[in-house]
Amino acid sequence: MKTSAQGLDLIKEFEDCKLEAYPDPKTGGDPWTVGWGATGLGIGPGTAWTQEQADSRLIADVAQREALVSQAVTHPMTQGQFDAFVSIVFNVGQGSKTRDGILRLKDGRPSTLLRKFNAGDISGAENEWLKWISPGSNVTKGLLRRRMAELELFRS
Helix, strand or coil: CCCCHHHHHHHHHHHCCEEEEECCCCCCCCCCEEECCECCCCCCCCCECCHHHHHHHHHHHHHHHHHHHHHHCCCCCCHHHHHHHHHHHHHHCCCCCCCCCCCCCCCCCCCHHHHHHHCCCHHHHHHHHCCCCCCCCCCHHHHHHHHHHHHHHHHC
16 A cells, blocks of 8 residues: 555644754654654754755655555555554654564564554554653643544544
């Protein structure tokens, strides 16, 4: 599957496009972000992109998340569900040995959200969605808005 225009618009709405790199609002430092939420090697203080660079990286980053979602999600998905999964993985991350993510927890298991969805427990997966908001942080309110918008798309 590919992300629909509606899914891409949702990502753009919440990522915002900044052509000069800025520090993570939660940590005040790493990871630095530029464009439509791009992080990684070569992005840090002083990084500046053109709009074309930002748009090109967004397309590549979304394609990467699409592949991750397509590989991890085994239960059939609607377009809205796929778009919502791509958006939450774009924002939270897939997960690693050092950081919990939507597709993989630090201990190697899939997140409860993913396990429930793959088991066909759609309402159970929906109930897990709002748990990914960083409670008590300075970004809680914005993440709650994003998770609610993703859930609306998930249910469409």
